Amino acid sequence: MIDQVLIPLLKIVIVLNATLVAVTYMVLLERKVIAWAQSRLGPMRVGPYGVLQPIADAIKLMIKEDITPVRADKWVFTAAPIISMVPALIVYAVIPFGPTVSLFGRKVSLYITDINVGLLYIVSVASVGVYGIILAGYSSNSKYPLLASLRASAQLISYEVAVTLTLVSVILMAGSLSMVEIVNAQYNQHVWFVFAQPFAFVLVLIGGLAETNRAPFDLPEAEQELTGGFHTEYSGMRFALFFLAEYANMIVVSSVVTTLFLGGWLPPFPNVGALHLLYYVPSWTWFLIKSFLFLYLFIWIRATLPRYRYDQLMRLGWKVLIPLAILNLVVTGIVKVMLM
């Protein structure tokens, strides 16, 4: 009973809350990091160094008037933010924050569940999120959101092809779709997949940026062109849901990349005996540090790069990333067969 229901429920509560807190503080982190990059201070007013800013933001967004445009498709308009938010959160079910550890004499795994098609689950659930954006743009009955949703659907579909093809080569390496097994494979093969699959790593990173609508691929919400894109007509908490979904997706992408390429919860050089000391650091710490590096990279890129144009983005996706992904897959397969 305890193992079957209570502990999973407890884990879900912890992960969900931790994610939501992480997402809100992710916003603060982004504002702070970009501010430092731009030689300013960022939020400084709410709490010391602005640490309470996310709470103030949350209160503001919750008490703000929630406007539904008169000519909007009301049901879809309401459903869109939820469709966007829910997939971003349920993906965390299969992300392994750590291995199975013993806690108070009980074996507890530091992930909610380990299904044998974990990676497939992530890819398919994450792609539901795009419906939220498409429907938001469509249901607003406004031109800028419509353009944005057209951009979003084209962009997300084409980049999903590239990312998924690339992930296949990782699956080939690991021989499993389970996230936990992929980490274990990296331990067993004595190499993080980032070194075994550098191409795939770069491709997934670029694709991940594009799939989370982050700069320089933030076309669907290009503020300077489309005045906010798909969420132009949204306000208050519904807007906040889109906002949170974007950051939750960012965390998902960095978690997935960490798991697939950086050995998940494994410390650096897990097989080197001399560095065994690193195992005394809790495993989830390594996971969080690695994920944080990616999040930082995302923010850094946003502060630095201009935005791609729609057609250039498509060209990059179809003419560069997808062929490279296929090539990578073929080479991986051949090498794998030869080594066997």
Added chain:
Amino acid sequence: MGVDDRKPPETPPTAAADKPSSQAPAEPLKGEVSRTDAPGAGASAAPPGAPRTEPPAPKPANIEAAVTATVSETSSATGQPTAPADPAVRAAAPAPKASGAEAAAPTAAAKAAPPAKPAPPKPPAGGAEAHVPKAAPPTGPPDPPPPADKTPPAFITTLQTAVPGGVAALSFWVGDWTIIVPVAQLLDVARRLRDAPDAAFDYLSDLTATDWPPRTEGRFDVLYMLYSTRHRHRVRLKVKVAEHQPIPSVTGVWAAANWLEREVYDMFGVNFTGHPDRRRILMPEDWQGFPERKDYPLEGPGELLMENPLDWLKLRQAREEAEIE
């Protein structure tokens, strides 16, 4: 406000004012103009008001002039009254003016006198002469002819031979050459100046107009500031046109003229013909009158209506109803 897709009529849309509803703008206008003008004429030390070009003119004449002018603008398809009426008013004015000015505002007159002397120390010639008709109302710029020692640039002399009658007069003032061109020859002169290798005026710097309401040979000066990126020289063309007189658009010669002519049309109501897209540019599409004409009050009907939106709404409603009828 939407972008309007209807092409404006070839004549300035004063014709619209013929509709009964547009009596309305004239109605508040009369009262308001006299309201704003009265203090202006009374207190000579105050910042000058619109018709301050002849500040000491007797009060009643002044008001009347302004009113007749604006009324003619909003309600006349005839358009004639301004030109003939004004000189009449002004003809009466000068006599008291000269004496009245010195008496009413001695300080201003005293100050005005000395600077007039240092002002034209260097001007080549004609400066002082241009300054002589002091009391007369402004009927146009002096357009002083070039002094004897100043020979016009070669492109002007060749232009005179290439386009017969193209140069009605020549003027030179503070270093600027001005060619006064008859309306009929404007396009020929423009093309010739653009294409002739010795002129090569490929750049239309500016196109604007000046309004001289009392002038008999057409109240507007339309001015074309030309520049040559090859020879790096400048010249100014000046065309005198009357209120509704058509003047060919030079958009075919210099594409830059498009918006500039639209602005001149918008501000002065100069009747450009052959313009590809003649709409108002700065003022709203349904604006009445042409704001930069001299007879348009500084604080005009539009501003007053905007200050009192209820009146404005009533007016708009009336106009819409009239259109439905």
Added chain:
Amino acid sequence: METQTVHHGAMFDTNELVINMGPQHPSTHGVLRVVLRLDGEKVVDCDVVIGYLHRGIEKLSENRNWTQIVLLTDRMDYVAAATSNVGYCETVEKLLQLEVPRRARYVRTILCELQRIASHCLWVGTHAMDIGAMTVFLYAFRERELILDLFEEFCGARLTYNSMRIGGLPLDVPPGWAKKVLEFCTIMEAKVGEYEELLTHNRIWLERTKGIGIISGPEATGLGLCGPALRGSGVARDVRKDEPYAAYDEVQFDVVIGTNGDTYDRYLVRMEEFRQSLRIIRQATEGIPEGPIVGKVPRLIKPAAGETYHAIESPKGELGYFIVSDGKSTNPYRFRVRPPSFCNLQGLRRLVRGHLVADVVALIGSIDIVLGEVDR
């Protein structure tokens, strides 16, 4: 969305999307309205609607006396107010045939060039921001702040300076100011490199700007483009060189021109103008002569009857004033400004055709408009 009334007379077409960009839009740099007709994301045609900021400065100026107008010129190009001041004062001086002392002319040159850098800072920031590179914006504003400090020290204001008088300067430069200007030049030199590092060789920036809005030299000349927009097309037209005013005939500088006439070239031209401006400022500041700051200005300014056109090179291009004096009144009979932004904006329709929506904002950025000046 009743915006399908583009002046082409086309009724709403299911194949085309009519989209209203502005007057409230983050990338139209003020209250510009661009009505775009889109085929997908491709711009078929556009109509540029202006006039939302029309304040009638020309009409107003005809009813103010000659000295009061200086203040109105501030309100046109409000990011380069000092340049407008200088342009107006020089035009009146030309009408008055007034000799301006050399010291005043040098200070004017310094102010104009500082203003050019300030304006270009704002331009590079907003242009990069429109294309999505947000950091350059704040970097550029950081340096613009230094210039505003210099202006504040000179005339007490930071935006609308009213910094010029007919015949010379209102005040002499404060002690130590010249040294600060030179210090600023040293700082700015390095910072321009910083902007360029972020943009000039950035792959995405190149892709976004190269080949966008190409316009040939003759066509740009015919369309009346001016300033960097014209020079980017390879036309060496710079009023500072061609018709020198202030002290530009006494300083050394190069006119920067582009080759392809695309957005990238216009960008490069302005980036190089930063350096040329610094060069001018250095020379002018080091060579600033002693002497009076105001010429022999009459107590009551009342030029003899006549008219003149005088142009200067504002950061946006040829800023011309056409002023008619009737010789009798203390206000100009006709006051006309040739606003460079207005003439550059006219070219927008030609530039955006066939490009994508995202390029529209890049092109609006690349012609560098200020709506206060477009509408006056």
